[in-house]
Amino acid sequence: MAELVDNSPSHTDLSYIDVLPVYVKELIAGGAAGAFAKTAVAPLERTKILLQTRTEGFKSLGVFNSLKKLLKHEGIPGFYKGNGASVMRIVPYAALHFMTYEQYRGWILDNYSVLGSGPVVDLLAGSLAGGTAVLCTYPLDLARTKLAYQVTNTKGSFRPGIKSIYAQPAYRGIKDVIKVVYKEGGMLALYRGIGPTLAGILPYAGLKFYVYEELKRHVPEEHQKSILMRLSCGALAGLFGQTFTYPLDVVRRQMQVESLQPSIQGNGRYTNTWNGLSTIVRNQGWRQLFAGLSINYIKIVPSVAIGFTAYDNMKIWLNIPPRQKSQPTSTG
Numbered sequence: 018m019a020e021l022v023d024n025s026p027s028h029t030d031l032s033y034i035d036v037l038p039v040y041v042k043e044l045i046a047g048g049a050a051g052a053f054a055k056t057a058v059a060p061l062e063r064t065k066i067l068l069q070t071r072t073e074g075f076k077s078l079g080v081f082n083s084l085k086k087l088l089k090h091e092g093i094p095g096f097y098k099g100n101g102a103s104v105m106r107i108v109p110y111a112a113l114h115f116m117t118y119e120q121y122r123g124w125i126l127d128n129y130s131v132l133g134s135g136p137v138v139d140l141l142a143g144s145l146a147g148g149t150a151v152l153c154t155y156p157l158d159l160a161r162t163k164l165a166y167q168v169t170n171t172k173g174s175f176r177p178g179i180k181s182i183y184a185q186p187a188y189r190g191i192k193d194v195i196k197v198v199y200k201e202g203g204m205l206a207l208y209r210g211i212g213p214t215l216a217g218i219l220p221y222a223g224l225k226f227y228v229y230e231e232l233k234r235h236v237p238e239e240h241q242k243s244i245l246m247r248l249s250c251g252a253l254a255g256l257f258g259q260t261f262t263y264p265l266d267v268v269r270r271q272m273q274v275e276s277l278q279p280s281i282q283g284n285g286r287y288t289n290t291w292n293g294l295s296t297i298v299r300n301q302g303w304r305q306l307f308a309g310l311s312i313n314y315i316k317i318v319p320s321v322a323i324g325f326t327a328y329d330n331m332k333i334w335l336n337i338p339p340r341q342k343s344q345p346t347s348t349g
Contacts (some may be wrong), residue, residue, distance in 0.1 A: 034336055043116040046331035051111020052104050054324035060084060060096035061316035062103065066165040066270060068309035080312045099165030102191045106157030110150045115328055118146035118226060135234065140227040147222025151214055156207040158214070160194035162273040163187075210272035213290040217265030224258035229325055247326040255321025259313060264306035266313075268293035 034042070055062070064083045078086065087095045122142035125132060132138055151158075188194045198206045232250040233241070240246050272287050287293035297305050 042335040042337045043119050044112040047115030048108040048112035050324050050327035051107040053327050054320045055107040058316045058320045059100040063165050065309040065312045099161045102161035106154050110154040114146050114150040117149045118142050121145045136231050139230045140223040143226030144219045144223030147218040151218050160191045163194050166274045210269040213265040213268040217262040221258045221262040225254045228254035228257050248322040251322035251325035252318040255317040259317050267306050
């Protein structure tokens with residue numbers, strides 16, 4: 018009977034999972050969590066990009082009216098334009114982000130015990146993980162933005178006289194974007210906007226992990242596995258991190274679509290992150306640095322909350338061992 022139990026399908030499935038290296042399990046958990054969270058908020062992500070990049074016909078619209086206009090002219094598929102590129106980017110991005118966070122965290126704890134405090138370790142590991150993931154997946158983010166920026170008029174004219182502007186998309190898909198951009202400017206063009214991206218992701222990723230883990234530490238042990246608790250901590254972590262880094266995200270998006278909208282700033286191309294920030298303030302007003310922030314708040318709550326919660330639950334399902342605990346700083 019013991020042999021029969023040991024050879025049961027559930028036992029066999031469990032052994033297949035157990036033989037995977039921990040870092041592979043972390044990659045799977047992170048990728049699945051990222052894809053699930055990104056698809057859940059795709060309509061809000063598309064609308065945010067249209068508002069950030071001052072797309073014709075969407076400049077002065079709010080969140081609700083933008084969603085309504087997209088539905089009218091592109092239908093339900095319009096909400097998910099660019100989501101294929103987004104998911105293709107987010108799977109490796111989230112996989113690398115979560116996995117490298119765990120690896121960096123363990124490495125810091127092993128080699129820099131003087132930093133013993135958990136929150137400091139989470140801040141550093143999160144920042145390093147965010148930078149690593151961005152560098153590895155940035156061309157896919159560029160492709161996602163260029164695809165989402167295009168607004169095709171499939172159900173009627175936006176306004177009399179401008180229908181032809183949107184009649185033919187500049188890009189046909191992810192591969193086409195990467196091919197055309199590379200042909201026009203090489204690898205440097207594929208990393209256009211990487212400066213503000215890194216400047217934003219390093220503090221954002223660090224703060225996100227810092228706040229999430231710190232909030233969880235203050236939750237009573239009996240509620241540690243509550244999905245509602247994880248959703249709440251994730252939502253607060255996303256809101257806090259996003260507020261401080263959002264203007265850099267606006268600069269990044271505008272740099273990514275400059276070739277599609279040469280007049281976006283009125284005085285040539287942005288030369289660097291600081292030039293982008295100052296030029297936007299001068300030509301578009303400081304409020305443009307926060308264009309789409311309201312929708313980002315609406316988006317970031319479910320996105321980060323779902324992402325962290327899905328990751329934690331995937332870790333349980335994949336039997337990933339509990340992470341190494343940091344040692345409290347000595348008071349003596």
